[in-house]
Amino acid sequence: MATYTLVPGAGGQAWYWHRLVPELRKRGHEVVVVDLPAGDESAGLQEYADTVVKAIGDRTELILVAQSMGGLTAPLVCERLPIDLLVLLNAMVPVPGESGGAWWENTGQAQAMADQAIREGRTPSAEFDLEETFFHDVPPDVKAEALAKDEPPQSSTPFAEPWPLSTWPDTRTVFLQGRDDRLFPLDFQRRVVRERLGIPVDDMPGGHLLALSRPEELAERLEAYHVRPR
Structure with a gap:
């Protein structure tokens, strides 16, 4: 049995994982779901990492799954705990000294997102469209539940500070990307991850x-990583 610790992206809500949790538990695993202090202006990446470490406690056989912005926090946890596997899921990959705010321009995310829209026959918009970008493939009932919630706050603090590690942690790391992601297109992520981590x-x-659109299939992919020989 493994312990899956699930780190959300911007907004820090554990609710994001609520459809994946039963799928992992059904496969015999323990699951730790983390609420990050996203609304706390005083909380930076170290405080986010503290929150994850505290949630894990003394558990072992640890698999850390980091969604989107969670890619800034998860490596800090790997420096502090014996993580067996880090799964980056549609995640941001920083380099030493780069702030989360600078990541967007440094990687060329905006142009990649616009190019993806054109390829899909959509018009690149100057205004961010939450539903079009994030919920285009989420089941209608799940989408309605998400949009009925108050939009979670996200402090700018963790985006303003330089990423503090001098190198990527020596933790077995895999990267899984949704091929229909409109925020971080697949070809964009392949380039960024190749340049920054040197992994496929x-x-x-x-x-x-x-985790909202395809929880069962995602659980199967995570399970395959878990049992894959090193």
């Missing part, structure tokens, strides 16, 4: 919110 990007159907 695996892909599966679905957009940016895979």
Whole structure:
């Protein structure tokens, strides 16, 4: 049995994982779901990492899954705990000294997102469209539940500070990307991950919110990583 610790992206809500949790438990695993202090202006990446470490406690056989912005926090946890496997899921990959805010321009995300829209026959918009970008492949009932919630706050603090590690942690790391992600397109992620981590990007159907849109298939992919020989 493994312990899956699930780190959300911007907004920090554990609710994001609520459809994946029963799928992992059904496969015999323990699951730790983390609420990050996203609304706390005083909380930076170290405080986010503290929150994850505290949630894990003394558990072992640890698999850490980091969604989107969670890619800034998860490596810090790997420096502090014996993580067996880090799964980056549609995640941001920083380099030493780079702030989360600078990541967007440094990687060329905006142009990649616009190019993806054109390829899909959509008009690149100057205004961010939450539903079009994030919920285009999420089931209608799940989408309605998400949009009925108050939009979670996200402090700018963790985006403003330089990423504090001097190198990527020596933790077995895999990268899984939704091939229909409109925020971080697949070809964009392949380039960024190759340049920054030197590892391949695996892909599966679905957009940016895979845990909401395809929880069963995502659980199967995570289980395959878990049992894959090192």
